Amino acid sequence: MRFARQTWTVAGKDLRSELRTKESLNASISFAVVILVLFSFAVDPTADQMREMSGGLLWLVFSFAGALILNRSFARELGNDCLDALVASPVSPAALFLGKAFANYVLLLLVELVTLPIFGVLYNTQWARQPAMLAAVMLPATWGMTVIGTIFSALTVNLRMRELMLPVIIYPMMIPVLMAAMRLSTILINGEAIPADDWIWFKLIIGFDIIFTSLSLALVEVVLVG
Amino acid sequence: MTNMGNNILYVMGIVAGLWLARNVHEIFLGLPDEAAQGAIYRILFFHLPSWFTCFTAFLLAGVSSILYLTKKNLVYDTFAVSAVEVGTVFTVVGLTTGSIWARIIWGIWWTWDPRLTWALITCIIYAGYLMLRRAIDDPTARAKNSAVLCIFAFASVVITYKAIDWWRTQHPGAVLSFRTGGGRMDPAMESILYQNFFALLLLTSVLVVLRMRQEAMSREIEGLRRHAHAL
Numbered sequence: 001m002r003f004a005r006q007t008w009t010v011a012g013k014d015l016r017s018e019l020r021t022k023e024s025l026n027a028s029i030s031f032a033v034v035i036l037v038l039f040s041f042a043v044d045p046t047a048d049q050m051r052e053m054s055g056g057l058l059w060l061v062f063s064f065a066g067a068l069i070l071n072r073s074f075a076r077e078l079g080n081d082c083l084d085a086l087v088a089s090p091v092s093p094a095a096l097f098l099g100k101a102f103a104n105y106v107l108l109l110l111v112e113l114v115t116l117p118i119f120g121v122l123y124n125t126q127w128a129r130q131p132a133m134l135a136a137v138m139l140p141a142t143w144g145m146t147v148i149g150t151i152f153s154a155l156t157v158n159l160r161m162r163e164l165m166l167p168v169i170i171y172p173m174m175i176p177v178l179m180a181a182m183r184l185s186t187i188l189i190n191g192e193a194i195p196a197d198d199w200i201w202f203k204l205i206i207g208f209d210i211i212f213t214s215l216s217l218a219l220v221e222v223v224l225v226g
Numbered sequence: 227m228t229n230m231g232n233n234i235l236y237v238m239g240i241v242a243g244l245w246l247a248r249n250v251h252e253i254f255l256g257l258p259d260e261a262a263q264g265a266i267y268r269i270l271f272f273h274l275p276s277w278f279t280c281f282t283a284f285l286l287a288g289v290s291s292i293l294y295l296t297k298k299n300l301v302y303d304t305f306a307v308s309a310v311e312v313g314t315v316f317t318v319v320g321l322t323t324g325s326i327w328a329r330i331i332w333g334i335w336w337t338w339d340p341r342l343t344w345a346l347i348t349c350i351i352y353a354g355y356l357m358l359r360r361a362i363d364d365p366t367a368r369a370k371n372s373a374v375l376c377i378f379a380f381a382s383v384v385i386t387y388k389a390i391d392w393w394r395t396q397h398p399g400a401v402l403s404f405r406t407g408g409g410r411m412d413p414a415m416e417s418i419l420y421q422n423f424f425a426l427l428l429l430t431s432v433l434v435v436l437r438m439r440q441e442a443m444s445r446e447i448e449g450l451r452r453h454a455h456a457l
Contacts, residue, residue: 151374151378152375155371155374155375156358156371158367159358159361159362159371160361160362160363161361164361165357165358165361168354168357168358169351169354169358169375172347172350172351172354172382173351173378173379173382175347176347176382176385179343197394200392200393211381212378212381215377215378215381219295219374219377222295222370222373222374223370223371223374226366226367226370
């Protein structure tokens with residue numbers, strides 16, 4: 001109970017401070033739009049092309065734009081030694097991590113929600129043919145991205161080259177979940193049913209979430225306190 | 227390190243070298259060409275043992291990282307980084323030998339098949355581990371952060387290993403009898419394969435010990451430098 005309240009407090013604090021300034025959120029959404037525009041130059045967005053690569057493009061945009069939010073997650077606490085204060089407070093490191101992860105999760109989902117219709121308009125794609133299934137892929141896949149991003153944001157927060165090291169570490173770690181989400185989203189956006197063979201990707205996302213959430217919760221105390 | 231330790235290391239290195247030379251002789255002159263693939267199948271005797279060696283190294287590095295986090299003794303960190311470094315080299319050997327084989331048999335150097343993709347991801351993640359270490363100056367912070375990453379990274383090793391069971395891959399399936407129950411490979415060939423693996427493991431142990439000494443020495447130099455600065 002206490003743990004849940006602490007988690008909620010941290011998540012509420014992060015969300016409030018982000019929603020009041022909208023610093024990362026605006027940057028992240030603008031960046032998502034920029035990537036979407038850039039991609040239209042890299043490939044010819046015809047209907048056939050989009051049938052093959054809609055999922056891949058979407059998740060690349062989500063992960064690139066999401067990294068901006070994840071990068072700030074712990075770094076925002078560096079000013080005025082807020083991170084030290086948080087670690088010294090009676091909040092358990094696991095609750096601190098989970099609270100921050102929830103806040104990031106909500107922000108990432110917001111970015112995705114805004115990006116999807118823009119993607120639909122710019123690339124002339126009907127993305128909402130199977131909204132419930134798409135949500136069933138996006139919710140756990142985004143959680144997987146969030147967990148990896150948040151724990152490594154905590155790990156690299158005190159590094160000299162934080163902005164450089166974080167992408168180098170998180171993208172390879174995220175590949176399993178991105179790969180699965182890309183594959184499934186492409187199928188769903190095309191309005192097809194998921195073939196029996198491809199359910200493994202869904203299991204992969206769930207397995208990824210369970211394994212890395214438990215690992216992060218187990219290790220976060222070491223990461224933050226030492 | 228004592229003279230005795232040095233001597234043991236030399237002997238281990240020499241034995242590993244001789245054993246590998248004997249295996250190479252056996253592989254190229256003792257074994258016949260394979261019926262379907264011809265001479266190129268011989269690369270398997272280096273490809274598989276390299277992967278086993280790097281998996282072993284990464285597993286030990288992971289265990290050692292857990293030990294560091296529980297015991298906070300820098301020796302475990304030294305071992306982890308040495309094992310990861312040597313393991314990463316063998317990952318590159320595995321990827322290269324696989325690529326050469328693919329060029330001959332499939333006609334292409336690389337394909338985005340789950341097994342290959344995950345092997346490459348593993349290589350990139352452990353390269354990231356080595357880069358992360360460069361970015362942190364404080365030895366205990368470096369040990370702690372890289373130990374956490376090392377534990378996370380091991381997940382990709384498990385996925386790489388199991389990829390041929392989970393997905394229908396272009397990469398050949400398991401051939402060794404401990405995974406197939408036998409019958410996929412001639413016992414004489416399998417025996418040479420294991421021998422090459424053990425020889426490589428011996429070589430790896432020598433390399434890891436050498437690397438551990440370097441690491442300990444560099445930590446000492448770092449300490450001395452700080453001491454000098456303090457004065």
